[in-house]
Amino acid sequence: MFSKPLPDTLKVRDAVIEYARLGSGPPLLYLHGCDGVEVDDPFVSLLARHFEVVALSLPGFGSSDLPPSLRCMDDLAHFGIELVDALGIRDCILVGSSFGGWLAAEMATKRTGRFSALVLAAPLGARFTKDPADIELRDIFILPHKEYPYIFINDRKKADAAFAGSDFPSMQEGAALRYCRNREAMVLFGWSPLLVNRGLKDRLHMIDVPTLVLWGDGDKVASLDYGQNYSALIPGAEFEIVADSGHYIPLESPAIFVDAINAFTVRASFTRARHGAAR
Amino acid sequence: MKLWYFTEQQYHPAWDLSDGPIRNIPPSSLIDRDVCADLFDRYYEEFAWMEELGIDIAVNEHHSTFQSMVPTTFLHVAALARVTKKSRLLSLGSPLGQRPDPLRLAEEIGVADMMSRGRIEVGFIKSVPWEYFNSNANPARLMDRFWEANDFVIKALSTRDGPFSWHGEYFDYRNVNIIPPPYQQPHPPMWMTGQSTGSAKAIAQRRYVAVCVMSGPHVAGPFFSAYREQYEKTHGAAPSLDRLAYSSYLAVGNNEDEARIRAQRVHKWVEMLSSQHLGFQHAAGYATPTDFARMLTAGKLGHAGAATPTIDELRAKHTMFWGTPDQVVDQIKNFYRAVGGFGQLLTQMGGYATKADTFDSMKLMVKEVLPQLQDLHRTL
Numbered sequence: 001m002f003s004k005p006l007p008d009t010l011k012v013r014d015a016v017i018e019y020a021r022l023g024s025g026p027p028l029l030y031l032h033g034c035d036g037v038e039v040d041d042p043f044v045s046l047l048a049r050h051f052e053v054v055a056l057s058l059p060g061f062g063s064s065d066l067p068p069s070l071r072c073m074d075d076l077a078h079f080g081i082e083l084v085d086a087l088g089i090r091d092c093i094l095v096g097s098s099f100g101g102w103l104a105a106e107m108a109t110k111r112t113g114r115f116s117a118l119v120l121a122a123p124l125g126a127r128f129t130k131d132p133a134d135i136e137l138r139d140i141f142i143l144p145h146k147e148y149p150y151i152f153i154n155d156r157k158k159a160d161a162a163f164a165g166s167d168f169p170s171m172q173e174g175a176a177l178r179y180c181r182n183r184e185a186m187v188l189f190g191w192s193p194l195l196v197n198r199g200l201k202d203r204l205h206m207i208d209v210p211t212l213v214l215w216g217d218g219d220k221v222a223s224l225d226y227g228q229n230y231s232a233l234i235p236g237a238e239f240e241i242v243a244d245s246g247h248y249i250p251l252e253s254p255a256i257f258v259d260a261i262n263a264f265t266v267r268a269s270f271t272r273a274r275h276g277a278a279r
Numbered sequence: 280m281k282l283w284y285f286t287e288q289q290y291h292p293a294w295d296l297s298d299g300p301i302r303n304i305p306p307s308s309l310i311d312r313d314v315c316a317d318l319f320d321r322y323y324e325e326f327a328w329m330e331e332l333g334i335d336i337a338v339n340e341h342h343s344t345f346q347s348m349v350p351t352t353f354l355h356v357a358a359l360a361r362v363t364k365k366s367r368l369l370s371l372g373s374p375l376g377q378r379p380d381p382l383r384l385a386e387e388i389g390v391a392d393m394m395s396r397g398r399i400e401v402g403f404i405k406s407v408p409w410e411y412f413n414s415n416a417n418p419a420r421l422m423d424r425f426w427e428a429n430d431f432v433i434k435a436l437s438t439r440d441g442p443f444s445w446h447g448e449y450f451d452y453r454n455v456n457i458i459p460p461p462y463q464q465p466h467p468p469m470w471m472t473g474q475s476t477g478s479a480k481a482i483a484q485r486r487y488v489a490v491c492v493m494s495g496p497h498v499a500g501p502f503f504s505a506y507r508e509q510y511e512k513t514h515g516a517a518p519s520l521d522r523l524a525y526s527s528y529l530a531v532g533n534n535e536d537e538a539r540i541r542a543q544r545v546h547k548w549v550e551m552l553s554s555q556h557l558g559f560q561h562a563a564g565y566a567t568p569t570d571f572a573r574m575l576t577a578g579k580l581g582h583a584g585a586a587t588p589t590i591d592e593l594r595a596k597h598t599m600f601w602g603t604p605d606q607v608v609d610q611i612k613n614f615y616r617a618v619g620g621f622g623q624l625l626t627q628m629g630g631y632a633t634k635a636d637t638f639d640s641m642k643l644m645v646k647e648v649l650p651q652l653q654d655l656h657r658t659l
Binding site (some may be wrong): 142 | 400412558559575576577578580586613
């Protein structure tokens, strides 16, 4: 997830952003979770069989710069839209996992006309309960490093593979630094209010593209109820439960994740074509 | 050498009651309210004793921990302003990166300094990572926020000609007007803690007193040296010795056996330093990603830490001065020469040390140790 840098770079607002582009098919932009992305993550090559995939390290993550002008999620969402333009992607499928799902939802609420479909795998960023003392999202910042991976991925083997066993002294050069940059960027955007942008919940209805919300039935960061609440506020969104998966669905259930996106985008394009014909 | 008595006003009776860490998570029900109130009485008796001895008084703050019962220094500085008459009162310090409202801090400083007729000295600190979980202040970009808060507080304290406005990156105020302003003009003497040569330079540029805390000569030496060099570069003259301060643990006895017993009691606190829930050990953003990664690759995080050094090891490291008065004089002299001199010494006791231990140790410091330190600067 964070062990290797992505191969290419581009500049947006003087910030160097690393990314990878691979595969062919309809364009798909993947926004990673709290711990980044690398080309060797198994779901990336699976996605690339069906799509032209662009995966990038968001500002402050991996080796991507973090411009001082990015102070909060709203700033990041606007930056994300600039990134789409800089990458030259048109009419793309926007896919985000966890933190990246939160960002994808924020970008989609802005109705920029840049996205053909939206796939949110356990997105964060909203708060539904009215009781301030309710714990709706797990505090991912209060976790010993050795326990941290297993909060996101239930299968310990897969978690160890994704987090390189949390064996920092043995990691390849630069991996620990990338991990630490990811953690710091998460703190900047999600420390307080905890993984929430208070305005998002009341903007989710603005999303105007076909949307699929995926939720792992074993998610330890946010419950299925949370996912259903999220999905219910997005007009027409489909909600699918992923069996035997934790919070990082792309890492824990890569084949199901990719199949779900593939099937959904086919359905969505039929729907769009039908609507287009009716007009 | 100027001597400060420094206490964290610990709630040590709960250290053995908590079956987990003493910070962040143990319930406040472990505090017996009468024992707690009695302890405050004791601490204020100690403060009165220090004033009688002619020693100045330093207090600090910590949060959600049995390490300290001081959640903001200026509560105690203001109380001390009324129960003391001569001692200077040092707040060491306010965690600027954690205070959401530096305007309120400037107001607290103004009142305390006025109440004491100008006996306040003000320290700013970065604080410790686990307390960001309590304040909820964002650890990311903490030092940028810290320096803006510093600049703001200095301007707020120094301005006497009516309101000003402040529209910074982190703080926004439309009408800043500190009433009452501090008694000292333009503001009280300022202090800052640090460990790295980089922080020493930043402190020197501002002419603040630079404090190195329980670090030993291998850290304090380069720290003081960097301060001196930067001070001279920025201000065109060498800093006076009182710009540099060192904070150590202390236990003095009339003989070595008595001193050893007292040192062991103080040492109980040193044993508690690593009493930490691992989830609160580090807040990303508190250190730079490079430093954070260095800690991870060196295997310094994710476990309770190395075994606590013994009192003999602490003495050898110059982080605890303890022994008979003559032994303590020798230890301080050796440290002094190793770091190139400093002008202010903050001595911390606490732990399981009793009131009698504290009274007697500090009396010995004043009557027998301090007189032998007054000409130290001639030895440089």
